[in-house]
């Protein structure tokens with residue numbers, strides 16, 4: 433997509449959208465519409481994706497567990513944008529949730545998948561419950577792979593579409609305190625790279641977004657402290673979404689944020705691997721030096 437495809441950002445102060453922005457919206461919707469599915473589309477980065485895609489005229493399937501938040505967010509989008517919405521309250525970490533999602537969306541032409549929801553437990557690997565590890569594998573690895581398989585087949589048949597996987601800079605190296613989460617983010621990044629190569633000739637754009645730290649309710653709930661990896665300012669979700677959609681169709685992976693790109697270049701290209709692991713591990717420990725607050729089980 434061209435830069436001016438950041439169509440949602442092109443409204444003038446009067447609220448009018450320029451002709452160029454309208455054309456960019458139309459071409460985005462023709463390439464990736466008529467429907468997008470945002471897995472985890474009610475808060476944080478997923479909600480920012482939902483808002484931007486709605487502004488670009490895509491109908492939305494929104495998936496999350498908390499029904500009230502889901503319904504009120506869908507209502508808010510429906511009042512603001514002339515699009516169709518299908519809010520589905522499902523747990524993507526369960527086989528039943530995924531089966532229900534596929535059954536309920538089977539007839540819908542989904543041209544864009546944003547695989548966003550993840551579990552990010554902080555703490556020593558051995559201290560987590562076995563059920564936490566199982567849920568992490570199910571939500572962070574199983575769900576993205578099966579969503580991409582199921583929706584990717586339809587896109588490849590139609591010869592157009594896009595798949596965005598939310599990965600993380602944590603996935604570039606092993607990291608103490610987030611060992612399993614970091615491994616799961618490496619999984620989706622490598623999956624995205626392979627699919628980018630496989631699906632490009634079939635008209636489907638695949639992209640891994642390797643975000644750095646982003647100000648989201650999930651991150652803030654975990655009680656991170658200034659310092660360590662938090663020495664750099666947190667990014668805002670809107671900016672992550674803008675840079676990700678700008679990269680879609682242009683490359684296989686994107687790191688939103690200039691500071692993040694520079695630090696990633698240093699860590700992955702200049703530092704020996706052992707030093708990169710040590711740096712990210714001590715940075716994460718410093719961030720949670722006052723202890724961390726695990727997200728309440730929902």
Ligand SMILES: NC(=O)c1ccc[n+]([C@@H]2O[C@H](COP(=O)([O-])OP(=O)(O)OC[C@H]3O[C@@H](n4cnc5c(N)ncnc54)[C@H](OP(=O)(O)O)[C@@H]3O)[C@@H](O)[C@H]2O)c1
Nearest residue numbers: 472474475476477496497498524549550600645646648650
């Ligand atoms: N925040 C950061 O600093 C950061 C940095 C790098 C990468 N990322 C990646 O960006 C993505 C989004 O992160 P985030 O911080 O915005 O928060 P998140 O907790 O990954 O996503 C929140 C959204 O996912 C939904 N969700 C969570 N578990 C679900 C489940 N089992 N089934 C269905 N929906 C579920 C939530 O709604 P319900 O709770 O109602 O289900 C909510 O809509 C993740 O993949 C994360 O790894 C985040």
